[in-house]
Amino acid sequence: MSSDFLSLAAPGVRTLQPYQPGKPESELRREYGLSDIIKLASNENPLGPSPKALAAMRDALSGLARYPDGNGFELKTALAAQLGVPMAALTLGNGSNDVLELVARAFLTPEHAAVFSEHAFAVYPIVTQAVGATARIAKANPPNHEMPYGHDLAAMCSLIDDRTRVVFVANPNNPTGTWLKTAELEGFLKAVPESVIVVVDEAYFEYVEVETDCPNALRWFDRFPNLVVTRTFSKAYGLAGLRVGYAVSHPQVADVLNRVREPFNVNSLALTAATAALDDVEHLERSRAVNRDGMQRLLAFCRRQGLAWLPSAGNFLCVDVGRSGREVFLELLQRGLIARPVDNYGLPRFLRISIGTEAENARLIEVLADVLKD
Numbered sequence: 574m575s576s577d578f579l580s581l582a583a584p585g586v587r588t589l590q591p592y593q594p595g596k597p598e599s600e601l602r603r604e605y606g607l608s609d610i611i612k613l614a615s616n617e618n619p620l621g622p623s624p625k626a627l628a629a630m631r632d633a634l635s636g637l638a639r640y641p642d643g644n645g646f647e648l649k650t651a652l653a654a655q656l657g658v659p660m661a662a663l664t665l666g667n668g669s670n671d672v673l674e675l676v677a678r679a680f681l682t683p684e685h686a687a688v689f690s691e692h693a694f695a696v697y698p699i700v701t702q703a704v705g706a707t708a709r710i711a712k713a714n715p716p717n718h719e720m721p722y723g724h725d726l727a728a729m730c731s732l733i734d735d736r737t738r739v740v741f742v743a744n745p746n747n748p749t750g751t752w753l754k755t756a757e758l759e760g761f762l763k764a765v766p767e768s769v770i771v772v773v774d775e776a777y778f779e780y781v782e783v784e785t786d787c788p789n790a791l792r793w794f795d796r797f798p799n800l801v802v803t804r805t806f807s808k809a810y811g812l813a814g815l816r817v818g819y820a821v822s823h824p825q826v827a828d829v830l831n832r833v834r835e836p837f838n839v840n841s842l843a844l845t846a847a848t849a850a851l852d853d854v855e856h857l858e859r860s861r862a863v864n865r866d867g868m869q870r871l872l873a874f875c876r877r878q879g880l881a882w883l884p885s886a887g888n889f890l891c892v893d894v895g896r897s898g899r900e901v902f903l904e905l906l907q908r909g910l911i912a913r914p915v916d917n918y919g920l921p922r923f924l925r926i927s928i929g930t931e932a933e934n935a936r937l938i939e940v941l942a943d944v945l946k947d
């Protein structure tokens with residue numbers, strides 16, 4: 574081979590580090606020959622999809638020879654009604670990851686910059702670099718802050734200049750779990766120039782409890798035309814494998830996003846399942862309750878063990894294991910438990926643990942206590 578294809582790649586792509594997903598169960602089964610495996614590594618819903626979504630998909634199977642509805646009319650109708658926004662404000666994506674990419678493709682060029690925080694979701698640098706734009710990374714809160722390693726909005730604000738077109742805010746943030754309170758985020762939205770798109774990534778919105786004061790950013794939908802709120806069916810709705818998410822924005826922004834969107838970016842089973850899942854309030858409530866209970870158990874365990882953790886408004890907890898999080902991750906793997914090391918997020922002593930079912934949490938607690946005792 575005489576070509577060096579890496580050197581032929583677009584400049585931003587050459588230095589890209591691919592996203593590192595949670596280790597799939599099937600991989601652990603192949604590598605270690607284990608059968609009884611628990612995955613608490615990707616913040617999925619441990620209860621699985623809504624039974625209504627499964628039934629709707631079964632009914633839709635015979636229609637698979639047809640292209641999906643490229644405009645997602647039924648899902649958009651249901652979302653618009655539930656969220657109280659016009660249908661023209663919605664952009665559907667192949668997961669909310671797809672929507673984040675649409676924002677980058679539509680608004681960023683090599684002349685422009687995106688601002689986001691340290692220890693924020695790994696997809697922001699990827700979508701920024703892939704289009705050759707500059708990533709400006711704000712220092713996060715210090716470890717002794719009320720929200721350790723969380724977004725420092727003042728630091729983010731100070732990085733915004735004439736080149737900035739997009740700011741990514743994760744609320745709550747992954748992998749830290751930390752969040753921005755209503756007044757803080759509102760102040761930030763007021764301070765950012767209207768020419769800068771502010772993406773508020775609410776992947777964990779459905780898990781957020783009222784007393785956290787972590788806002789539903791859609792409350793500002795009418796006030797800030799540069800606001801783009803993204804959500805997903807991958808987390809609380811239990812449909813991560815189907816890939817469906819959405820953005821809510823000013824219709825003019827949605828129109829721009831729609832121009833770079835792949836015509837059939839959300840497949841027909843995903844559209845059908847998401848529409849049915851939205852309707853299954855009971856499943857969502859059960860999922861929230863399982864998360865609340867599981868979180869309490871994991872927090873009690875941390876207290877007993879004298880382990881520190883980062884405050885979390887999501888369905889996962891970032892635990893300070895007091896030594897290399899990756900080492901602990903590997904020891905858990907050998908015992909059939911998949912958690913998530915976060916050294917690649919600049920948090921080498923932490924382990925991110927998704928909340929599972931009652932039985933899964935119990936097993937995690939037992940095995941982790943055993944691993945940490947030596």
Ligand SMILES: *Cc1c(COP(=O)(O)O)cnc(C)c1O
Pocket residue numbers: 616667668669670671694743746747774776804805806807808813816817818
């Ligand atoms: C999981 C997650 C997403 C959602 O990803 P999908 O592409 O919708 O599966 C988006 N943002 C954050 C912060 C996440 O943790």
